[in-house]
Amino acid sequence: MRVREEIRNRWLSLLLPWALFIVVLALYSLGSHLKHRENPKDKLMPNASQLMQGVQIATKLRGYRPPTAAVAAIPARPATESTPARAVVEAVPADPGSPGKRWIVEDLKASLTRLIAGMSLSITVAVLVGLHMGAFPFFETLGTRFIEFFSFVPPLALLPLVFIYLGVSEGAKIAIIFLGTVFILTQDVYLRIKEVPQRYIHQAYARGASTFEVLFKICLKHKIPAILDSIRLAMRPAWVYLIAAELIAASAGLGYRIRLVERQLGVHIIIPYILAIATIGFLFDLAIRMIIRTVYPWSQHR
Amino acid sequence: MTEAARPVLELKNISRSYGAKTVLAEAEFSVHREEFVCLVGPSGCGKSTMLHIVGGFADHRDYGGEVWVDGKVSRHASWKKAIVFQENVLYPWLTVLDNIAYGLVLRDLDLPTQIFRRALYKKQWEEAREKARVYLKKMHLRPGDADKMIYEISGGMRQRVDIAAALILSPAILLRDEPCSGLDPQTREVLQVLLKAVHREEKNSVLFITHDLEEAVYLGTRVLVLSQHHDRGPGARIVKDIRVPFSRDEDPRPLPEFGKLVREIREAGFSREDRALLAEVQQAAVENED
Numbered sequence: 184m185r186v187r188e189e190i191r192n193r194w195l196s197l198l199l200p201w202a203l204f205i206v207v208l209a210l211y212s213l214g215s216h217l218k219h220r221e222n223p224k225d226k227l228m229p230n231a232s233q234l235m236q237g238v239q240i241a242t243k244l245r246g247y248r249p250p251t252a253a254v255a256a257i258p259a260r261p262a263t264e265s266t267p268a269r270a271v272v273e274a275v276p277a278d279p280g281s282p283g284k285r286w287i288v289e290d291l292k293a294s295l296t297r298l299i300a301g302m303s304l305s306i307t308v309a310v311l312v313g314l315h316m317g318a319f320p321f322f323e324t325l326g327t328r329f330i331e332f333f334s335f336v337p338p339l340a341l342l343p344l345v346f347i348y349l350g351v352s353e354g355a356k357i358a359i360i361f362l363g364t365v366f367i368l369t370q371d372v373y374l375r376i377k378e379v380p381q382r383y384i385h386q387a388y389a390r391g392a393s394t395f396e397v398l399f400k401i402c403l404k405h406k407i408p409a410i411l412d413s414i415r416l417a418m419r420p421a422w423v424y425l426i427a428a429e430l431i432a433a434s435a436g437l438g439y440r441i442r443l444v445e446r447q448l449g450v451h452i453i454i455p456y457i458l459a460i461a462t463i464g465f466l467f468d469l470a471i472r473m474i475i476r477t478v479y480p481w482s483q484h485r
Numbered sequence: 486m487t488e489a490a491r492p493v494l495e496l497k498n499i500s501r502s503y504g505a506k507t508v509l510a511e512a513e514f515s516v517h518r519e520e521f522v523c524l525v526g527p528s529g530c531g532k533s534t535m536l537h538i539v540g541g542f543a544d545h546r547d548y549g550g551e552v553w554v555d556g557k558v559s560r561h562a563s564w565k566k567a568i569v570f571q572e573n574v575l576y577p578w579l580t581v582l583d584n585i586a587y588g589l590v591l592r593d594l595d596l597p598t599q600i601f602r603r604a605l606y607k608k609q610w611e612e613a614r615e616k617a618r619v620y621l622k623k624m625h626l627r628p629g630d631a632d633k634m635i636y637e638i639s640g641g642m643r644q645r646v647d648i649a650a651a652l653i654l655s656p657a658i659l660l661r662d663e664p665c666s667g668l669d670p671q672t673r674e675v676l677q678v679l680l681k682a683v684h685r686e687e688k689n690s691v692l693f694i695t696h697d698l699e700e701a702v703y704l705g706t707r708v709l710v711l712s713q714h715h716d717r718g719p720g721a722r723i724v725k726d727i728r729v730p731f732s733r734d735e736d737p738r739p740l741p742e743f744g745k746l747v748r749e750i751r752e753a754g755f756s757r758e759d760r761a762l763l764a765e766v767q768q769a770a771v772e773n774e775d
Contacts, residue, residue: 380572380574382570382572382574383574385540385542385562385568385570385574386568386570386574387591388541388561388562388563389540389541389562389563389564389566389567389568390564390567390587390588390591390592390650390651390654391563391564391588391591391592391593391654392591392592393595393596395596396591396596400591401576404576404578405576405577405578479578481577481578481634481635481636482577
């Protein structure tokens with residue numbers, strides 16, 4: 184094989200990406216099988232049926248109550264001599280029942296809401312600040328040292344502070360996602376905007392554009408696909424901080440559930456959850472890549 | 486001076502130095518209405534610096550002298566000095582037609598209209614597009630190309646789009662920076678013929694920077710040579726200002742005077758070392774024969 188030599192065999196290029204998945208699966212199955220031979224009740228490397236059980240537990244509908252309208256059908260009995268007024272049975276309103284919740288759905292809802300809220304905030308701030316820093320040397324000199332310095336503070340080290348100031352509210356988790364992503368995103372946007380070729384700016388002014396127009400209609404527009412790519416990369420640390428925050432202090436969410444079942448060695452639940460997290464992350468990544476390819480085809484190497 | 490006789494562009498005593506190094510020293514020339522002035526010179530002599538200053542991209546405190554456009558001092562970039570760069574500046578997210586029309590939108594529409602009066606904004610975009618179609622035709626681009634994206638068309642076509650985008654603003658002067666370098670000879674030929682034809686039709690004033698001397702003599706009504714190889718101190722100056730005597734209606738290249746003029750211009754740009762080296766090589770050839 185020579186450096187950069189292309190793969191000739193079509194089957195090889197189609198199957199190769201799956202090879203490692205299959206290897207891991209095989210090794211795990213082997214390990215699980217050996218452990219269960221030693222101890223049939225092993226819980227550390229759950230086998231297929233245990234994993235299926237775990238999935239069932241995660242997706243089981245809990246707390247479902249069908250609506251009961253029966254009680255409302257009984258009309259109120261008027262007071263008579265033998266029954267004091269207090270004993271009158273009042274009409275009971277129809278009970279709508281309870282729709283029930285599944286662990287996995289509630290956790291996904293909670294986690295994704297926090298992720299999207301945190302990222303939206305982070306993206307807004309990063310784009311506005313990064314755009315101005317990249318375009319105006321004034322803001323550049325003002326901000327680079329400051330942002331660089333604070334970008335070295337690991338957000339996980341800020342966790343205790345966040346919990347002190349914001350308690351264990353939703354705001355705390357959103358704040359952690361925000362703090363974990365805003366510095367890298369701002370730096371990324373700043374660098375991308377600085378990459379806009381000088382002649383684009385010269386020519387825009389030479390065609391009579393105002394500074395606002397040059398900033399938003401030319402610099403930013405030119406770099407939107409690059410910024411989307413930076414966002415795609417920033418999703419990775421965002422997930423990390425989300426799960427970390429939920430592991431520590433939450434009442435719902437993927438990280439919370441993982442910590443909850445850890446106590447009872449619920450590996451057969453944790454592994455499906457981890458696979459779910461990985462799949463969602465992968466899908467987000469794919470979605471952004473697809474958006475860039477379809478909405479901004481001109482950004483691909485021409 | 487009457488309106489018609491006043492030069493469109495005047496450079497008065499332009500000098501530019503970076504620290505101890507003087508790049509331009511007392512460069513001075515003017516471009517009159519309908520003239521096609523070609524600025525040539527050896528590479529590195531400061532043509533690009535000159536263009537930066539004329540285009541208004543250099544801070545006026547960094548250079549000496551003044552640039553006058555249409556009788557007024559001009560310090561900043563403006564649509565009156567529309568510029569077309571060597572590598573195109575075409576926006577990849579707009580179609581060809583929109584790229585041509587964009588200059589009008591940028592210049593004529595202000596921010597409040599764009600945000601608050603969308604209907605008016607749309608109407609003016611449509612008008613700009615109509616005008617852009619006219620210029621599309623002037624540059625001999627086909628109507629079918631109007632909706633193509635920039636990355637779908639060839640380099641020569643991109644140059645034409647860029648020129649159309651500049652001409653649509655009816656600038657006082659069109660600045661062009663080495664537009665044909667990097668293109669293959671056939672495309673260059675086509676582009677040169679087109680540029681000359683467009684200049685004849687539009688009768689606009691052009692300042693054209695190139696290092697291809699044949700191109701300069703073919704296209705220009707006047708050729709200026711900028712060179713630092715002269716005896717009047719450091720920094721480049723205009724060492725030669727030649728009016729091209731050929732008729733604009735016929736191809737002057739077959740004429741023997743064409744070649745003579747090109748040679749004359751080339752020689753004006755030689756440095757002392759160049760001349761010495763040429764003499765040495767010639768001497769050695771003569772001696773080898775003996």
